[in-house]
Amino acid sequence: MAISDDASPEDATVASGSEDAVTTTQDSDASGWSAWPVRYARDHIVHLVVILLFAVYPGLYHEATTLPDGLVIPLVDVQLALVFQSFLPQVTTMTPILYFGLFAMSFDFISGYTGYLSFGHAAFYGIGAYFVILVANGKIPLLASGTPFMVSLVLAAVLAALIAVAIGFVSFRLTGVYFAMITLGFAQVFYVFVRGWDWVSTTPRDGVGVSFATHPEGFRIGIPYLDSASYAIGRLTGSGIDNFLGMFDLSTNVVSFYMIGLVVLVCYFLMQRIIHSPFGRVMIAIRENEERAEAVGYNTFYYKLGAFAISGAFAGVGGALFAGYRRSVTPENTFYFLTTGDALLSSIIGGLGTIAGPLYGRLFEQGLAEFLSKGSEGGGLLPLLQELLSDSLLGTNVLGLTIEEMIDVFINGRASLYVGIVFVLFVLFVPNGLLGTLRDRLGGPIAKVVPDRLFGGERP
Amino acid sequence: MINTLLAVAPELVPLALVDSFIEFLHPSELSRVLIDGLSKAAIYAMIAGGLTLIFGLMGVLNFAHGSLTMVGAYLGGAVMVLMVSSTTGPLARVAFFFVAVAVVFGALSAVGGALEVTLIRRLYDRPPIAQILLTFGLTLIIDELMRIILEFYDIQPRADWIAAWGTKPWFLSQRLSVGPISVRGIALFEIVMGVLTVAGIWAFLTRTRYGLFIRAGSEDSEMASALGIDVRRVFTVVFALGTGVAGIAGALLMWDTHWGASVPLGAETLLPAFVVVIIGGLGTFRGTVAAALLVGLVDAIMSWWFVNEIKFSGLPQLTIFLILVFVLIVRPQGLFGVEEVGGH
Numbered sequence: 148m149a150i151s152d153d154a155s156p157e158d159a160t161v162a163s164g165s166e167d168a169v170t171t172t173q174d175s176d177a178s179g180w181s182a183w184p185v186r187y188a189r190d191h192i193v194h195l196v197v198i199l200l201f202a203v204y205p206g207l208y209h210e211a212t213t214l215p216d217g218l219v220i221p222l223v224d225v226q227l228a229l230v231f232q233s234f235l236p237q238v239t240t241m242t243p244i245l246y247f248g249l250f251a252m253s254f255d256f257i258s259g260y261t262g263y264l265s266f267g268h269a270a271f272y273g274i275g276a277y278f279v280i281l282v283a284n285g286k287i288p289l290l291a292s293g294t295p296f297m298v299s300l301v302l303a304a305v306l307a308a309l310i311a312v313a314i315g316f317v318s319f320r321l322t323g324v325y326f327a328m329i330t331l332g333f334a335q336v337f338y339v340f341v342r343g344w345d346w347v348s349t350t351p352r353d354g355v356g357v358s359f360a361t362h363p364e365g366f367r368i369g370i371p372y373l374d375s376a377s378y379a380i381g382r383l384t385g386s387g388i389d390n391f392l393g394m395f396d397l398s399t400n401v402v403s404f405y406m407i408g409l410v411v412l413v414c415y416f417l418m419q420r421i422i423h424s425p426f427g428r429v430m431i432a433i434r435e436n437e438e439r440a441e442a443v444g445y446n447t448f449y450y451k452l453g454a455f456a457i458s459g460a461f462a463g464v465g466g467a468l469f470a471g472y473r474r475s476v477t478p479e480n481t482f483y484f485l486t487t488g489d490a491l492l493s494s495i496i497g498g499l500g501t502i503a504g505p506l507y508g509r510l511f512e513q514g515l516a517e518f519l520s521k522g523s524e525g526g527g528l529l530p531l532l533q534e535l536l537s538d539s540l541l542g543t544n545v546l547g548l549t550i551e552e553m554i555d556v557f558i559n560g561r562a563s564l565y566v567g568i569v570f571v572l573f574v575l576f577v578p579n580g581l582l583g584t585l586r587d588r589l590g591g592p593i594a595k596v597v598p599d600r601l602f603g604g605e606r607p
Numbered sequence: 608m609i610n611t612l613l614a615v616a617p618e619l620v621p622l623a624l625v626d627s628f629i630e631f632l633h634p635s636e637l638s639r640v641l642i643d644g645l646s647k648a649a650i651y652a653m654i655a656g657g658l659t660l661i662f663g664l665m666g667v668l669n670f671a672h673g674s675l676t677m678v679g680a681y682l683g684g685a686v687m688v689l690m691v692s693s694t695t696g697p698l699a700r701v702a703f704f705f706v707a708v709a710v711v712f713g714a715l716s717a718v719g720g721a722l723e724v725t726l727i728r729r730l731y732d733r734p735p736i737a738q739i740l741l742t743f744g745l746t747l748i749i750d751e752l753m754r755i756i757l758e759f760y761d762i763q764p765r766a767d768w769i770a771a772w773g774t775k776p777w778f779l780s781q782r783l784s785v786g787p788i789s790v791r792g793i794a795l796f797e798i799v800m801g802v803l804t805v806a807g808i809w810a811f812l813t814r815t816r817y818g819l820f821i822r823a824g825s826e827d828s829e830m831a832s833a834l835g836i837d838v839r840r841v842f843t844v845v846f847a848l849g850t851g852v853a854g855i856a857g858a859l860l861m862w863d864t865h866w867g868a869s870v871p872l873g874a875e876t877l878l879p880a881f882v883v884v885i886i887g888g889l890g891t892f893r894g895t896v897a898a899a900l901l902v903g904l905v906d907a908i909m910s911w912w913f914v915n916e917i918k919f920s921g922l923p924q925l926t927i928f929l930i931l932v933f934v935l936i937v938r939p940q941g942l943f944g945v946e947e948v949g950g951h
Contacts, residue, residue, distance in 0.1 A: 264736060321939050324668055328885045332931040339925045495740055556755060567747030574741045575729060
């Protein structure tokens with residue numbers, strides 16, 4: 148079976164449990180690596196570092212942006228705090244990056260690993276999002292409006308998976324462009340339907356939200372029915388935690404960031420686990436050479452269908468998190484084909500065919516968008532330039548516009564122009580994306596290569 | 608016949624539906640639906656025509672097609688707004704429109720040619736997804752540049768451009784009555800333009816030497832280049848031509864009150880264009896025209912039923928995608944498509 152290098156398992160430890168058992172008994176005295184938690188930590192060192200970075204980010208951001216006035220960059224005389232404010236995305240930007248990143252990952256799961264471009268993936272994101280809101284509004288039969296968020300989240304994933312099976316059953320008879328188009332067709336059917344169906348809300352075109360009258364509290368992530376083991380998410384309705392670990396006060400934004408991050412993390416590991424299982428190997432075989440996979444004896448249709456259902460379920464979770472955090476959804480930001488387009492963008496920038504790549508792609512893209520966007524709250528380019536450049540330079544007249552006006556016209560809020568340019572450059576020159584290129588440079592999946600380099604030699 | 612049917616099994620046919628059906632068959636209604644359908648078909652054929660030319664020869668699914676249509680709408684509108692004053696007579700306006708079409712075609716062909724030479728040419732040896740991605744990125748860039756230009760001139764990019772509507776000659780903005788039949792003037796104009804464009808492309812493909820090269824290139828580009836045809840140049844010309852046709856479609860749409868010149872026009876036209884191309888079968892111009900007719904007529908008929916009888920305002924827009932799904936299930940390669948084209 149043709150399996151490319153990048154398909155080799157990132158966490159071989161877990162993938163081949165029985166083999167490990169044998170090696171462990173043999174080498175148990177030879178090295179200090181014998182205890183399985185140590186080995187596990189070693190193999191997942193990259194994951195741990197990344198998780199840690201995400202975990203400390205809110206605190207880091209807070210510290211960096213509130214540095215005392217005295218700290219300036221020499222020569223240019225710019226406040227350090229202002230530089231950080233301009234370049235670092237806010238925590239309120241990071242939360243959407245997480246749940247949309249999950250959606251982009253799920254898109255990559257099917258498109259990057261089986262090679263079937265699912266251009267209608269927004270359908271599953273939309274189903275997850277609408278389902279959660281409709282349950283909360285008591286519109287779904289058998290489910291009370293007070294159903295815990297975690298329950299409706301899981302049900303949303305199941306529903307999205309079922310619909311993925313139905314769509315996939317028809318669509319996987321096609322390949323290539325035709326597959327992309329039929330899935331797009333299905334998603335647009337959902338889009339138009341939800342947009343016109345007044346059962347959804349009285350003004351379906353504008354979407355639907357959860358009212359504060361029936362749900363004064365935010366949706367809770369954690370163990371359902373157990374308030375002490377779950378926290379509410381949402382920009383206004385989330386729970387804040389005072390005196391966390393006896394040291395920090397966590398604001399509602401930060402709690403939402405952590406709770407959503409937790410769900411995304413679990414989903415990431417599940418997807419990674421599936422990719423590195425025999426099932427995932429067959430998915431990659433389908434991408435590399437479907438006819439050969441079939442000749443070897445796999446019924447690729449069922450594998451594709453299964454992969455599509457799994458991918459749909461995770462997209463549904465992403466949508467549910469989005470709805471839970473935002474408390475309102477519109478057809479445009481869920482079912483519309485440009486939502487899939489955004490996921491595609493993130494996947495390409497991050498690296499198609501790498502599970503974590505789309506998250507970094509989204510981070511990159513949204514970071515750029517915030518850096519170039521209007522609004523003074525999150526910092527951005529304009530305040531930085533105002534500080535950096537002298538007033539006389541900003542007032543200089545070039546072609547009938549002052550420099551400041553030019554910045555306002557061509558840069559401020561024009562993120563999609565630059566994201567587009569970056570995207571085109573990526574397609575032309577970095578076809579494997581950020582993570583894919585890094586992987587090629589290192590000669591293997593990062594999570595596998597880095598521990599080997601760090602601790603030397605082969606895994607004990 | 609219907610009466611006998613009712614007498615036999617009254618419970619099988621709801622009475623209201625029969626009434627609707629009789630109303631639908633009334634000559635004035637039926638002709639209105641037919642004209643509507645043909646005008647829709649003409650628009651679909653125009654927005655999909657360029658796309659299918661490009662795909663047929665080059666295998667490039669051009670995602671920027673809708674955005675280029677949008678640019679054509681604004682460019683055509685700009686030409687009209689600059690040339691037409693309130694005293695311009697209706698025939699002069701139509702004449703100016705053809706000037707605008709020529710300008711748009713020239714300008715967008717140049718843009719298309721430049722895009723092909725500088726960007727798309729680099730990707731022919733990559734998998735087809737690379738071209739989809741590249742043109743998708745171009746869409747973002749073109750749309751945002753257009754927004755910058757529009758906001759600079761204080762034109763609202765999301766709303767339809769009213770000033771461009773105003774340049775329409777009076778007989779295109781009213782309903783014209785011919786005997787018992789009353790039709791929208793613009794619908795007739797769209798049918799004429801659609802027929803002209805389709806006939807033009809058809810003649811170009813079948814009656815000119817370059818058309819021969821293109822057909823040879825679509826058939827077997829390796830063989831064509833072995834026979835001495837400069838396939839690279841043919842690719843550039845076809846891409847230029849395809850974007851030029853997209854521009855003409857845009858120039859026409861700026862006058863139509865259902866569409867109008869706006870930045871979202873790009874996305875609004877891209878999807879139907881794709882659907883029509885896919886239904887017709889990738890790479891066959893004949894199939895695209897047939898699919899445009901099918902989709903236009905079914906769309907018009909369904910619209911009549913949903914607006915007048917079933918009262919679900921969202922459903923007419925659903926039709927085109929339902930046709931897509933249905934056709935792909937029944938005939939995966941499209942109406943006139945060849946099985947291998949566009950596959951994995």
